[in-house]
Amino acid sequence: xxxxxxxxxxxxxxxxxxxxxxxxxxxxxxxxxxxxxxxxxxxxxxxxxxxxxxxxxxxxxxxxxxxxxxxxxxxxxxxxxxxxxxxxxxxxxxxxxxxxxxxxxxxxxxxxxxxxxxxxxxxxxxxxxxxxxxxxxxxxxxxxxxxxxxxxxxxxxxxxxxxxxxxxxxxxxxxxxxxxxxxxxxxxxxxxx
Numbered sequence: 189x190x191x192x193x194x195x196x197x198x199x200x201x202x203x204x205x206x207x208x209x210x211x212x213x214x215x216x217x218x219x220x221x222x223x224x225x226x227x228x229x230x231x232x233x234x235x236x237x238x239x240x241x242x243x244x245x246x247x248x249x250x251x252x253x254x255x256x257x258x259x260x261x262x263x264x265x266x267x268x269x270x271x272x273x274x275x276x277x278x279x280x281x282x283x284x285x286x287x288x289x290x291x292x293x294x295x296x297x298x299x300x301x302x303x304x305x306x307x308x309x310x311x312x313x314x315x316x317x318x319x320x321x322x323x324x325x326x327x328x329x330x331x332x333x334x335x336x337x338x339x340x341x342x343x344x345x346x347x348x349x350x351x352x353x354x355x356x357x358x359x360x361x362x363x364x365x366x367x368x369x370x371x372x373x374x375x376x377x378x379x380x381x
């Protein structure tokens with residue numbers, strides 16, 4: 189399902205780039221942790237992507253081998269395709285990927301160098317411990333957005349139950365995660381979730 193043809197001017201493209209620059213600085217735990225804000229910006233605020241395109245971008249990138257950040261490229265690609273075609277799709281990919289990668293890469297490199305030099309400082313140890321709840325909260329927000337894709341929480345209970353059961357089994361057993369991915373794919377293919 190594709191969105192209607194978009195008309196984006198240079199200020200829209202610069203706004204998209206700027207949004208991803210900002211999201212890069214918030215992406216503690218990886219770009220996926222900011223997907224709820226990406227959804228708000230791309231789907232709800234600007235209507236540059238449909239909810240289906242947004243979810244499919246994440247699902248396809250997570251299923252494909254390679255870096256998890258590929259979903260950002262797919263979102264940029266879909267915005268560009270909705271706005272015109274191949275040239276704008278490549279522009280969307282470039283803006284979103286450079287935007288999400290540049291600030292966090294520079295910041296991470298410099299912070300890692302400083303943190304390593306000062307690893308014995310109490311403040312450095314406290315900072316590292318304080319990031320864990322932030323990452324968990326951002327991941328829960330992402331789960332909530334992706335799990336409520338149909339818009340009807342009452343009909344999504346099998347998906348939520350499967351998510352809870354998988355999380356508990358991963359936490360409490362030594363089963364490889366691929367078994368859970370395969371079980372989820374099978375349940376989806378059978379249209380049970």
